[in-house]
Amino acid sequence: MQTDNSESSTMSISIALITPTLGRETLERTLESGLSQLAAEDEWLIVGDGPQPHARQVVAERADERIRYWEHADAASSYGNAHRNCAMGAAQADYFLFVDDDDVLLDGALDAVRRKAASGKPLMFRMDYGPKNCLLWRERIVREANVGGAMFVIPNRSGLFAEWAETARPGMSDFQFITRTLDLWPPDSLRWCEDVICRCEAHGKGLGGTVTQGKQAVIHPTANIYQSTIGAETKVAAFVEIGGATVGARCKVQAFAFIPPGVTIGDEVFIGPHVCFTNDRHPRAVGEWSGESTVVEDGASIGAQATILPGVTIGSGAMIGAGVTVTRDVPPGETVSRSPW
Structure with a gap:
């Protein structure tokens, strides 16, 4: 695997941000962190886990054609998995970026993604788990608790990304998605990027509660x-x-x-x-x-x-x-x- 330090100008690369939501109050903060960074051809796909009136209202208030909201109910799927798959199937942009509804995109995050996307390869950025000042990845190894879905940015190329699937072990969907996607690429395709693109400030403010x-x-x-x-x-x-x-x-x-x-x-x-x-x-x-x-x-x-x-x-x-x-x-x-x- 390689480390990518290129700074190519790639403003023409479009990004599909994908956000499953439980209607958390933090969704509004998530949107505000990324709206000013969107380019004209970018899209933000927000998928409610069943009816989510708060999420629907938050999106409607933005009145931005680049943001699309719909609802998807799948009782057989854990929260987020089927919803991300649904959004990937609808996305038109060049790259996928997975942003949870309690994440915050840092300043310059989407510009960093565009620069690194010049490679056309899957990318692994870094993420700040704010409450504990835990910065992931810690080392350039794809392993549990070192990488996550919000750090993994991949090309929207048919046949070169996996589905988000159910796992026997709760919490393993991110890791399984990453490893199965990388299995579809030649060895050493993953580019490790030093840029910290997002922060998780509050796991746990779900279902509109605290x-x-x-x-x-x-x-x-x-x-x-x-x-x-x-x-x-x-x-x-x-x-x-x-x-x-x-x-x-x-x-x-x-x-x-x-x-x-x-x-x-x-x-x-x-x-x-x-x-x-x-x-x-x-x-x-x-x-x-x-x-x-x-x-x-x-x-x-x-x-x-x-x-x-x-x-x-x-x-x-x-x-x-x-x-x-x-x-x-x-x-x-x-x-x-x-x-x-």
Whole structure:
């Protein structure tokens, strides 16, 4: 792989900015950061995850023909994946730039993209995860937690980009999209660019709501948290998703855990890597969902890759072994090693 330091004048290159949205309040800030940088032939494609009145209004207020908004509902897809695919299929510009609705484009970002795009190759820029002053990429290697979708800028050339697809591990869609796209190119095609083009200032202001974060809570910048409460001194690791849930104080939530709406976790609870809570016993891709609540009481521990079905209570101090599927209540202090329970 190569490092690209060229400064060619390429103002004729057009860019399609692609933004899936949950209607977050931060969308307005995202748009304002990039509008003044758009060239005449650029386009900004904003795709609502189902009906998003706030997003529709924000776009309408700009009255800019370069910005297009529509809504796409796909119950079988995690937020963002099908929506980016939909936008890529509609885009006409030369390059794709993926901007989430809580990202901010830095001054000069689109000019930097145009200069580097002279190569006609896929580009990997840098991104500032603002809350922790974490600058990615750290090294010129395509690996997890070192690269992300907002840094990856690619030509709109049929047959040379992959689809955003569902993954078995939550939070891995970006990495999979990058690696699968690069597999379509000759070796050493990726150009590493030193320019920092965007900043993520607030993961977690999703669904129009806010995240309440206790004192000294530590949340990894790649975690996706929205409409949730995180207690004091709790640690949330990389690529965790928490939505519409409550996590108590002094908990540890390890990488790739999934905690959906309706889950309440007490204090001093350990959630191992890849633990998956569910909230519907009879889910369907279409139609109504019937959510149930789940409670994890104080001091309980849940081992790696355990699956917790909805409507159960895991008692205080209980220990759930790695890989166990929990289908019913677990008494306080119980150790569960057989699966299913």
